[in-house]
Amino acid sequence: MSVTTRRRFLKTAMIGGAAVALAGRAHAQTHAVRxxxxxxxxxxxxxxxxxxxxxxxxxxxxxxxxxxxxxxxRLSRGQQATLRFDAPGSYDYICDIHPAMKGQITVR
Ligand SMILES: [Cu+2]
Structure with a gap:
């Protein structure tokens, strides 16, 4: 993708309500799903x-x-969104536009 067509936006959301103390971990990480x-x-x-x-x-x-x-x-080409997961559990997800697309995030 070219720089000119690349659009970015940042969205943050807390999953599972109140923020949880990060026991024993100095730094939370950000992972990428393409x-x-x-x-x-x-x-x-x-x-x-x-x-x-x-x-x-x-x-x-x-x-x-x-x-x-x-x-x-909805994410168009080149767009991204960042979500934070605070509550342990298994999170199945789909693409709302193409429900055959499936993923899973496991939060320890
Ligand atoms: Cu899709």
Whole structure:
């Protein structure tokens, strides 16, 4: 994608209500999930509570990452959204526009 067509926006959301203290971890990490070829890459991701995930759409088609309690909203090509996961659990998600696209984030 070219610099001129690349649009960015940043969205933050807290998953699971109140922020949780990051026990024993000095730095929360931000992980990347690329949306390409109508698939989430990686489709399964394991993170720690307090970490964030940045979803980046590199497809020409618009996509979302939508799960219980979180939603990137519609991402056009080159757009990204960052969501923070504070509550441990397993989060299945889909693309709201193409529900056959599936992913899972496990929060330890
Ligand atoms: Cu999609």
């Amino acid at each position: 949306i390409a070829g109508f698939a989430f890459q990686p489709a399964r991701l394991e993170i720690f509570a307090g970490d964030s995930v940045t979803f980046v759409n590199t497809d020409g088609a618009p996509h979302t990452a939508t799960g219980r309690g979180f939603d990137t909203g």
